[in-house]
Amino acid sequence: METKTSSNIRVDVRGEICPYPMMIAEATMKRTKGNEMIEVLTDHAPALSTIPTQARKLGFAYKIEPSGSAEWRILLWREPKSS
Amino acid sequence: MEVALPEARGRAVRQSIPRQSVIAVAALVIAIGLAVVMSRTEAILVPLWFLGMGAGFALQRSRFCFASAFRDLFLFGESRVMKGVLVGIGVTTLGFAIIMYNKVPFPAFGALPDEAHILPVGLSTVIGGLLFGFGMVLAGGCVSGSLYRMAEGYIGSWVSMGGILIGLGLISQTWNGWWNIFVSYEPKIWLPATLNLGYGGGVALTLVALLAAFLFVLWWESRSGMAVARVVEPEVPDSTFAEKVRAVWRRIFVHGWSAIAGGAVLGFINVLMYMTHMPWGVTGELTRWSNALMSSAGFAPPTLLGLSDVGGCAARAAESGLFTHTFAVTVGLLVGAWVGALFAGEFKPRFPRNARRYVQSLGGGIVMGYGSGLAIGCTIGAFFSSIPSLSISGWLFAVALAGGAFVGTKALRLLS
Numbered sequence A: 001m002e003t004k005t006s007s008n009i010r011v012d013v014r015g016e017i018c019p020y021p022m023m024i025a026e027a028t029m030k031r032t033k034g035n036e037m038i039e040v041l042t043d044h045a046p047a048l049s050t051i052p053t054q055a056r057k058l059g060f061a062y063k064i065e066p067s068g069s070a071e072w073r074i075l076l077w078r079e080p081k082s083s
Numbered sequence B: 001m002e003v004a005l006p007e008a009r010g011r012a013v014r015q016s017i018p019r020q021s022v023i024a025v026a027a028l029v030i031a032i033g034l035a036v037v038m039s040r041t042e043a044i045l046v047p048l049w050f051l052g053m054g055a056g057f058a059l060q061r062s063r064f065c066f067a068s069a070f071r072d073l074f075l076f077g078e079s080r081v082m083k084g085v086l087v088g089i090g091v092t093t094l095g096f097a098i099i100m101y102n103k104v105p106f107p108a109f110g111a112l113p114d115e116a117h118i119l120p121v122g123l124s125t126v127i128g129g130l131l132f133g134f135g136m137v138l139a140g141g142c143v144s145g146s147l148y149r150m151a152e153g154y155i156g157s158w159v160s161m162g163g164i165l166i167g168l169g170l171i172s173q174t175w176n177g178w179w180n181i182f183v184s185y186e187p188k189i190w191l192p193a194t195l196n197l198g199y200g201g202g203v204a205l206t207l208v209a210l211l212a213a214f215l216f217v218l219w220w221e222s223r224s225g226m227a228v229a230r231v232v233e234p235e236v237p238d239s240t241f242a243e244k245v246r247a248v249w250r251r252i253f254v255h256g257w258s259a260i261a262g263g264a265v266l267g268f269i270n271v272l273m274y275m276t277h278m279p280w281g282v283t284g285e286l287t288r289w290s291n292a293l294m295s296s297a298g299f300a301p302p303t304l305l306g307l308s309d310v311g312g313c314a315a316r317a318a319e320s321g322l323f324t325h326t327f328a329v330t331v332g333l334l335v336g337a338w339v340g341a342l343f344a345g346e347f348k349p350r351f352p353r354n355a356r357r358y359v360q361s362l363g364g365g366i367v368m369g370y371g372s373g374l375a376i377g378c379t380i381g382a383f384f385s386s387i388p389s390l391s392i393s394g395w396l397f398a399v400a401l402a403g404g405a406f407v408g409t410k411a412l413r414l415l416s
Helices: A020-031 A047-058 B011-041 B045-061 B066-075 B080-103 B123-139 B143-152 B155-181 B198-223 B241-254 B259-276 B283-296 B312-316 B325-343 B356-374 B380-384 B392-415
Strands: A002-004 A008-012 A037-042 A060-068 A071-078
Touching (some): A008 A020, A020 A047, A020 A071, A047 A071, A047 B080, B011 B045, B011 B325, B045 B143, B045 B325, B066 B080, B066 B123, B066 B143, B066 B380, B066 B392, B080 B259, B080 B380, B123 B155, B123 B380, B123 B392, B143 B155, B143 B356, B155 B283, B155 B356, B241 B325, B283 B312, B283 B356, B283 B380, B312 B380, B356 B392, B380 B392
Antiparallel strands (some): A002 A008, A037 A071, A060 A071
């Protein structure tokens, strides 16, 4: 369930069983080379700690916001290289 | 990288949480009522029921998933849950040692403490662990994980549970063959009675091995470049009494717990369960259900050989009646996890949209159910309760679980 616009990649993993929300988010981050904003929609609470952990490892910044009852939006974007 | 978690926005979010809390309170009232009903059958069911609920609550709050503990080592190089598992086993080991010492003060005389999960060690442990490890990763949760996720509304976990019951039925039908060829020849190795170790040696050896495992997973994490991200909560005012109460409430009932806190709480609950009657286990009750279902369909399993003295979860599978000790612990887990999910506002029916997931959950469940029957317990009974029983079987099962989980992660990628 991936929709792509010019600077936004939206990944909807609602309903997915463990561990696919994390796997799909990780794969999307690895594919994203530019400075697009990745938006992950999930209803899998464990992903709220595992996706940020993967993001940190891959050099992405993240932001989590609740987007409904037991649903969250995780925003991921590549951190600018710090000198 | 630290980012503040914004407060819930929008009316939909703010309104849905109290509604779930109302249902949670209603569920608690019904649970207390059921405890009163059960106390008429047997008084001991009441503490077991509440301990089961406590375990379910702790599993849900700390997202304590044994499948992810093993799987994420291979999948992400991460060991958040595994560290919690090791801490929980350490806590349980100390408590179990005291209980077992009171039952059998002189281990060298050859008696084993009753109810301790000291299981046969052999090929059945290895095959059971490999099957279980593979199945739990494929299904996205082990037996206890599937139970608490059922309570959170994951439909895939309901399908897994169906598979687990089928797998347990298949092992009941084929158990006698395994017994005759392997299990009846396999020894039970209890550390305090081995090489003059005694309780001191058995506990010390177990704790050193747990510490070594803990250091190993830290090294494993460092090798993968893993660094755990901290999600910082926004500053919440907590000066008034009401605000302080609210802050404590949110810490316990709304925010997820750390896996280490969850493991320690689960270890403590496990000790209390053994003090009450028996170590924590869930497959005994599920085996009872599976056998009852098969019997009512006209496929009653044959008389199972050796199960009365094999111990662990198997010993309890023969109990009859609705309100058994295993019923209290296993169904209590479901209710406790449901209450936890409701208070946190995390309950929601979740239907996988990819049809493949249903097949995967069912197949993983069947393989896992069969493996748990063969190993005489799941990640709880044959691992989380077995290592603290100072039994070698728990360690061998753990190694086999890791092997099965490794193969499972390969299958996961193929099916994504």
